[in-house]
Amino acid sequence: MSSYSYTPLSSGFGIEVGGVDLSKPLADGEFQSIERAFYDHQVLALRAQDITPAQFVAFARRFGPPQPHVIDQFHHPEDSNILILSNVKKDGQPTGLQDAGSYFHTDYSYLAVPARMTTLYSRVVPKVGGDTLFANQQAAYDDLSAAMKQRIAPLVAIHHYGNRNDQDEQSRTVASVLTEEQKAKMPLITHRIARPHPVTGRTCLYAVSGSSFGIVGMPDDEARELLDELAAHSTQAKYQLRFKYGPGDIVVWDNAALLHSATLIDPNDARTLWRITVLETSADAVAPDVLAPTFATGM
Numbered sequence: 001m002s003s004y005s006y007t008p009l010s011s012g013f014g015i016e017v018g019g020v021d022l023s024k025p026l027a028d029g030e031f032q033s034i035e036r037a038f039y040d041h042q043v044l045a046l047r048a049q050d051i052t053p054a055q056f057v058a059f060a061r062r063f064g065p066p067q068p069h070v071i072d073q074f075h076h077p078e079d080s081n082i083l084i085l086s087n088v089k090k091d092g093q094p095t096g097l098q099d100a101g102s103y104f105h106t107d108y109s110y111l112a113v114p115a116r117m118t119t120l121y122s123r124v125v126p127k128v129g130g131d132t133l134f135a136n137q138q139a140a141y142d143d144l145s146a147a148m149k150q151r152i153a154p155l156v157a158i159h160h161y162g163n164r165n166d167q168d169e170q171s172r173t174v175a176s177v178l179t180e181e182q183k184a185k186m187p188l189i190t191h192r193i194a195r196p197h198p199v200t201g202r203t204c205l206y207a208v209s210g211s212s213f214g215i216v217g218m219p220d221d222e223a224r225e226l227l228d229e230l231a232a233h234s235t236q237a238k239y240q241l242r243f244k245y246g247p248g249d250i251v252v253w254d255n256a257a258l259l260h261s262a263t264l265i266d267p268n269d270a271r272t273l274w275r276i277t278v279l280e281t282s283a284d285a286v287a288p289d290v291l292a293p294t295f296a297t298g299m
C-alpha cells in the first residue's frame with residue numbers, strides 16, 4: 001500500500017494523486033498504485049514535480065515503451081523520447097512544436113500500434129489558458145443507443161495522420177504539418193470504431209474525431225456522416241474534463257479511453273511542455289495486477 005492521496009478531477013473521470021515525488025525512485029508497489037489509478041480514472045495528475053529529462057523518461061517507461069514523435073525537429077536534446085511543445089522562440093527560431101493537437105483526437109491513432117498513454121510535463125505555464133480538454137469515450141460509448149452500438153460493432157475506421165476537419169496547413173487547428181519525408185512514412189491503417197480497451201476490456205469509441213477519414217466498405221460521404229455524428233456525440237460537454245496546469249504539473253492520459261484537445265493561447269504568452277508518448281504492447285491483453293478490484297477514490 002502507498003501513502004498517496006487521491007482527489008477526483010471531475011465527477012466522471014480523472015484523478016489527482018498526491019504525495020508522489022518523481023525525483024525519487026518509485027517502489028514497485030507505489031508505481032502499481034499509480035498505474036491502477038491511471039486505468040481506473042483515465043486521466044492522472046501529479047502536481048508540482050521537479051524532475052530531469054531522464055527522470056521523466058524513466059517514469060513514462062514504467063507504463064510501456066516510449067515512441068519518439070514523427071516530428072523529430074523538436075526532440076529534446078538530452079532524450080529523443082521527449083517532444084518539446086513550445087511557442088517560445090530563441091534567436092527568431094522556434095524552440096518547440098506550437099499549437100499541437102488543437103482539435104479532439106487520439107495520439108498515434110494513425111499508427112497500427114497506437115499510443116497507450118501520453119504524458120505532458122508543464123515547464124512554463126502561460127498567463128492565460130493553455131488547458132487540455134479530455135472527452136471520456138468509454139462513457140460516450142456506453143450512452144449510445146442499442147441500435148447504434150449494433151450498427152458500429154462490425155465497423156472498422158480508416159486512419160491516417162491528420163485532422164479530418166481541417167487540412168489547411170496554414171490553420172492553427174490543422175494537425176502539425178509533416179515534411180514530405182515524414183508523410184512518406186505514414187500509411188493508411190485501420191482500427192475498430194467500437195474498440196475494446198486493450199487492458200481493461202471496456203468498449204470505447206476510438207478516435208472518431210481526428211485521424212479517422214473513412215470506414216472500410218462504406219462510401220466516403222456516408223462514412224464521414226457517421227464519424228461526424230459519433231464525434232459530435234462523444235465530445236459533448238457532459239463527457240469533458242478541462243485540465244489546468246500549474247508549474248511542474250504532470251498529466252498522464254489513457255489514449256484508448258479518451259479523446260483530447262489542446263486549447264489555443266496567445267502566441268506571445270510563453271508556454272512550454274515536455275511530452276512523451278508510450279505505445280500499446282502485445283502484453284496489454286494480460287495485466288491481472290491492473291485489473292484487480294479498484295480502490296475507493298479518496299482513500
Ligand SMILES: [Fe+2]
Pocket residue numbers: 100101105106107260
Ligand atoms: Fe495529442
